[in-house]
Amino acid sequence: MLIRALAKSRPAAAKRLARSSLVLRTYHDDATFGYRVPVTYQLPDYTQEELDNRVKNASLLRYVESVRRHGHRAAQIDPLDLMDRDPVGALDPYRYGLDDTTAYPLTGILHLPPTSPSSSRTSTPTPEVPKRSETGEGADASLRLEEIRKHLVETYVGRIGYEYMHSPIKDERLWFSHQVETEASSLPTPLSDERRRKIWELLARSEVFDRFLGKKFPNLKRYGCEGAESMLPALDTLFELSAGSGVSSIVLSLPHRGRLSLLCDPSLLALPPTALFAKIKGQPEFDPSTAPGASGDVISHLAATREIPYDEGEVKVEILQNPSHLEAVNPVALGVTRAKQMSLLKSSPQDCKLGDRVMCVQLHGDAAFAGQGIVAESLGLSGLPHYGSGGTIHVIVNNNIGYTTPASFARSSIYSSDIGKMIGCPILHVNGDYPDAAVVRAVDVAFRYRQMFRKDVIIDLICYRRWGHNELDEPAYTQPKMYEKIRARKSVPELYEARFKETGALSDSTAQALREEYNAELERQLERVEHYKTKSDMLAGKWREYVWPASSAANHTPETGVSKEQLVEVGKASVTLPEGFNVHSRLKRHVSSRLKSLEGDGKVDFATAEAMAFGTLMKEGCDVRISGQDVGRGTFSQRHAMFVDQVDESCLIPLNEAVDSSQGRLELANSSLSEAAVLGFEVGMSWSSPKLLPIWEAQFGDFHNGAQSMIDTFVIGAQGRSKWLKQSGLVMLLPHGYDGAGPEHSSCKIERFLQLSDDPMKSETSHSDVNLVVANPSTPAQMFHLLRRQMLRNYRKPLVVASPKGLLRSPVAASPLDAMGPGTRFEPVLEGERNTSKAKNLVLCSGKHYYTLLEALTAAGKTDQTALVRVDELSPFPREKLQEVMERYTTVEQVVWAQEEPANQGAWTYVRPRIEGVIRSLGLDLPLGYAGRKEGATTATAVGSWHKREVEELVKAVVDL
Numbered sequence: 001m002l003i004r005a006l007a008k009s010r011p012a013a014a015k016r017l018a019r020s021s022l023v024l025r026t027y028h029d030d031a032t033f034g035y036r037v038p039v040t041y042q043l044p045d046y047t048q049e050e051l052d053n054r055v056k057n058a059s060l061l062r063y064v065e066s067v068r069r070h071g072h073r074a075a076q077i078d079p080l081d082l083m084d085r086d087p088v089g090a091l092d093p094y095r096y097g098l099d100d101t102t103a104y105p106l107t108g109i110l111h112l113p114p115t116s117p118s119s120s121r122t123s124t125p126t127p128e129v130p131k132r133s134e135t136g137e138g139a140d141a142s143l144r145l146e147e148i149r150k151h152l153v154e155t156y157v158g159r160i161g162y163e164y165m166h167s168p169i170k171d172e173r174l175w176f177s178h179q180v181e182t183e184a185s186s187l188p189t190p191l192s193d194e195r196r197r198k199i200w201e202l203l204a205r206s207e208v209f210d211r212f213l214g215k216k217f218p219n220l221k222r223y224g225c226e227g228a229e230s231m232l233p234a235l236d237t238l239f240e241l242s243a244g245s246g247v248s249s250i251v252l253s254l255p256h257r258g259r260l261s262l263l264c265d266p267s268l269l270a271l272p273p274t275a276l277f278a279k280i281k282g283q284p285e286f287d288p289s290t291a292p293g294a295s296g297d298v299i300s301h302l303a304a305t306r307e308i309p310y311d312e313g314e315v316k317v318e319i320l321q322n323p324s325h326l327e328a329v330n331p332v333a334l335g336v337t338r339a340k341q342m343s344l345l346k347s348s349p350q351d352c353k354l355g356d357r358v359m360c361v362q363l364h365g366d367a368a369f370a371g372q373g374i375v376a377e378s379l380g381l382s383g384l385p386h387y388g389s390g391g392t393i394h395v396i397v398n399n400n401i402g403y404t405t406p407a408s409f410a411r412s413s414i415y416s417s418d419i420g421k422m423i424g425c426p427i428l429h430v431n432g433d434y435p436d437a438a439v440v441r442a443v444d445v446a447f448r449y450r451q452m453f454r455k456d457v458i459i460d461l462i463c464y465r466r467w468g469h470n471e472l473d474e475p476a477y478t479q480p481k482m483y484e485k486i487r488a489r490k491s492v493p494e495l496y497e498a499r500f501k502e503t504g505a506l507s508d509s510t511a512q513a514l515r516e517e518y519n520a521e522l523e524r525q526l527e528r529v530e531h532y533k534t535k536s537d538m539l540a541g542k543w544r545e546y547v548w549p550a551s552s553a554a555n556h557t558p559e560t561g562v563s564k565e566q567l568v569e570v571g572k573a574s575v576t577l578p579e580g581f582n583v584h585s586r587l588k589r590h591v592s593s594r595l596k597s598l599e600g601d602g603k604v605d606f607a608t609a610e611a612m613a614f615g616t617l618m619k620e621g622c623d624v625r626i627s628g629q630d631v632g633r634g635t636f637s638q639r640h641a642m643f644v645d646q647v648d649e650s651c652l653i654p655l656n657e658a659v660d661s662s663q664g665r666l667e668l669a670n671s672s673l674s675e676a677a678v679l680g681f682e683v684g685m686s687w688s689s690p691k692l693l694p695i696w697e698a699q700f701g702d703f704h705n706g707a708q709s710m711i712d713t714f715v716i717g718a719q720g721r722s723k724w725l726k727q728s729g730l731v732m733l734l735p736h737g738y739d740g741a742g743p744e745h746s747s748c749k750i751e752r753f754l755q756l757s758d759d760p761m762k763s764e765t766s767h768s769d770v771n772l773v774v775a776n777p778s779t780p781a782q783m784f785h786l787l788r789r790q791m792l793r794n795y796r797k798p799l800v801v802a803s804p805k806g807l808l809r810s811p812v813a814a815s816p817l818d819a820m821g822p823g824t825r826f827e828p829v830l831e832g833e834r835n836t837s838k839a840k841n842l843v844l845c846s847g848k849h850y851y852t853l854l855e856a857l858t859a860a861g862k863t864d865q866t867a868l869v870r871v872d873e874l875s876p877f878p879r880e881k882l883q884e885v886m887e888r889y890t891t892v893e894q895v896v897w898a899q900e901e902p903a904n905q906g907a908w909t910y911v912r913p914r915i916e917g918v919i920r921s922l923g924l925d926l927p928l929g930y931a932g933r934k935e936g937a938t939t940a941t942a943v944g945s946w947h948k949r950e951v952e953e954l955v956k957a958v959v960d961l
């Protein structure tokens with residue numbers, strides 16, 4: 001029934017529903033902006049003949065399936081051979097009743113490599129349905145057990161351990177067994193001497209580089225690549241395969257291990273070693289004259305971007321900066337990737353698939369991958385309609401140790417990669433001592449899988465760490481046996497070099513010459529440090545049309561008002577539904593009351609003002625994306641930017657229907673129940689898309705605490721004058737307000753953001769170049785201007801909004817359209833409507849509290865005596881505006897800050913020295929008092945009667961002034 005209904009409106013969804021046995025309950029938002037129908041790939045089912053053979057030779061089938069499933073448990077994947085491994089009985093064919101004399105027909109059971117090498121060695125896998133014959137090599141063959149066993153052991157119990165049988169998707173399992181058993185490869189097998197030489201050069205240069213750093217900078221923590229050098233040919237192969245497959249851009253994130261080798265290798269990121277040496281010697285990694293006040297970051301977080309040339313074309317590899325907080329960069333990398341893809345897809349035909357051109361590659365440490373919760377959150381985003389980016393290739397650089405913690409203490413699972421199974425991700429464990437036959441092969445299979453299915457895949461590159469956690473550390477304190485083994489063995493480059501020399505393709509003298517020449521080059525680069533001039537490129541590419549926020553060209557207060565006609569047009573469009581759309585009966589009231597509020601002298605609520613901000617920005621060419629839990633409807637059932645047809649569950653975003661698709665688009669990204677990963681994702685989007693208004697909305701404001709590390713390291717730490725010179729227009733909407741909802745849902749903990757603001761504590765003038773905007777808007781018009789200002793400024797800065805809950809529908813707070821009309825702007829300071837210049841008390845407050853106080857003062861007839869002034873923008877602190885206002889109240893005897901929060905929370909400790917500064921700058925000697933809750937350990941009580949009493953006390957404290 002549903003499928004039939006869908007077939008008409010959205011054939012792709014109908015097809016997906018009809019054919020797949022493993023689709024979750026499908027929600028029909030595939031017509032909404034940002035959604036791309038996923039790549040599908042379906043193999044033909046077994047033929048009758050194959051099924052007959054599978055029944056007849058069920059014992060052989062059980063054996064083959066067992067090896068596919070359990071081969072990795074016996075595979076030789078650990079260079080140090082330290083993994084505890086039990087004998088794997090499931091790999092013994094005699095357990096299945098097989099014998100040595102029978103020739104077993106393989107049809108439908110096992111694939112064989114093609115007899116002619118060319119047939120399966122195709123370069124680029126395409127997501128097309130293959131012919132059955134392509135999946136059935138070996139169809140006519142019969143083999144004896146010994147040969148079958150040999151083929152299976154070589155395939156599954158060698159130096160790559162495959163885990164794909166856990167996939168719940170039959171086609172993926174079939175595809176994998178076909179690929180690995182037929183030895184399908186994009187690369188010529190065996191590898192050419194030329195390729196093997198490149199592998200050797202990468203390894204050898206990395207070793208020379210690490211030894212050079214160790215010698216010249218013996219006190220440096222470089223987190224060298226030694227023991228994990230195979231990650232370099234792994235990445236080089238991945239880049240080259242990408243270049244040959246139309247992937248022209250790679251977003252790469254990685255932690256500290258081996259980072260410098262990857263950055264500085266001349267054939268990879270080619271960061272001039274001089275730049276690194278200059279940084280090691282104490283110079284900043286950017287030109288301080290272009291970004292005064294920036295603080296920089298340590299060498300193990302450095303980044304670079306380069307168009308790397310390969311025979312098949314160039315691939316642009318962008319390495320992101322990462323913070324020390326391991327794995328935190330993962331969702332950011334996904335966001336950057338998706339933003340790049342969206343800007344391409346917006347202008348591309350519908351058949352262009354997510355991930356055709358841009359790919360995310362993430363490197364991880366084994367301890368961090370297994371331990372950090374953000375890994376699960378980020379993997380959980382990979383298949384979601386508004387967060388997918390066409391499949392990430394993960395490489396765990398697995399040295400089986402984290403700092404001093406051995407794997408047995410670092411995870412409860414056998415493999416570090418096991419978390420990947422939560423999304424059915426295939427995993428290839430590979431022995432890092434074999435960079436060519438094993439590592440490069442694993443990369444090839446993983447890339448082919450990603451290209452085919454556009455899903456995540458993990459390469460678990462098992463290697464070791466030659467030194468301690470850093471080179472100054474003594475690892476044998478805690479790992480004597482492991483390090484005895486490591487010290488007794490030759491390095492990965494040396495072992496590979498010896499094997500390569502045995503083939504005759506490399507001579508002793510050539511090998512030595514390359515090492516000496518690279519060492520000499522590093523010496524020359526080191527000599528150049530004194531003359532090295534760093535450059536800053538923070539305004540390159542998409543950022544070219546923006547300015548640095550501290551520059552004199554920065555426009556802090558652009559005009560954000562819009563003509564009344566436009567406001568009405570957009571407001572109406574935001575609730576206009578097409579004929580025949582089956583809207584929920586209760587939402588008809590939502591539609592009609594919005595339409596009514598736009599008539600005559602009507603006043604609009606917050607949701608309408610927000611819709612008008614979005615719609616007008618879209619008309620001006622900006623995209624808008626709201627990401628978070630339930631953002632389409634809105635937690636408080638206020639937004640309804642997306643309507644769901646009550647008959648077929650199709651989704652509709654009226655603003656997208658109204659605005660020309662060549663202008664901006666609104667993406668409503670209903671997210672998984674994650675804060676850290678989703679916020680990190682939006683940070684990534686904001687870095688890549690200055691023309692996008694990227695909004696993350698918390699379900700309740702306090703939930704941002706789950707994303708605190710993202711806020712510290714990326715939202716605040718990365719931008720502006722701090723470490724990475726990034727600009728981000730991210731908006732965080734954090735529903736806030738005391739309404740008796742208890743300790744968790746009352747406060748967005750605005751004090752935490754105010755503590756992160758670098759607005760000077762002691763200053764008599766305002767500072768527009770403050771790192772963070774924190775606002776508590778008290779009217780819909782203020783929200784409208786804030787959102788529009790975010791895009792209309794010629795620079796980008798994060799905006800934290802203590803957004804309304806109870807005020808959302810308040811008629812007292814509602815704004816007339818004139819407050820958003822031409823010439824109007826966001827007002828950091830707003831005077832109360834009933835203020836008189838004769839007031840004795842000046843009460844400053846912010847956001848919703850104003851209305852509570854206004855009501856109480858009015859009821860008590862005290863509005864003459866006490867004037868209310870709202871400070872709707874707290875950071876940057878609006879000193880001049882406040883001065884201007886305060887100057888008008890010449891009879892005031894005291895100033896009071898009033899807030900709902902306890903005294904140790906809210907804005908009090910932040911505003912106190914700043915208000916005192918304003919009073920001083922006016923040459924006044926007025927006392928500054930406080931009217932709010934007393935200090936508290938939690939944000940609010942959950943006992944209703946106590947909440948009521950507290951509100952009465954708060955109000956009384958102001959009324960009785």
Ligand SMILES: Cc1ncc(C[n+]2csc(CCOP(=O)(O)OP(=O)(O)O)c2C)c(N)n1
Nearest residue numbers: 257324325326365366367368399401402403
């Ligand atoms: C979230 C977080 N916790 C702790 C640390 C401190 N730390 C730095 S490296 C490291 C060990 C990481 O081990 P692993 O992920 O296996 O990577 P490896 O250093 O072995 O390459 C630790 C605990 C950190 N950087 N981030």
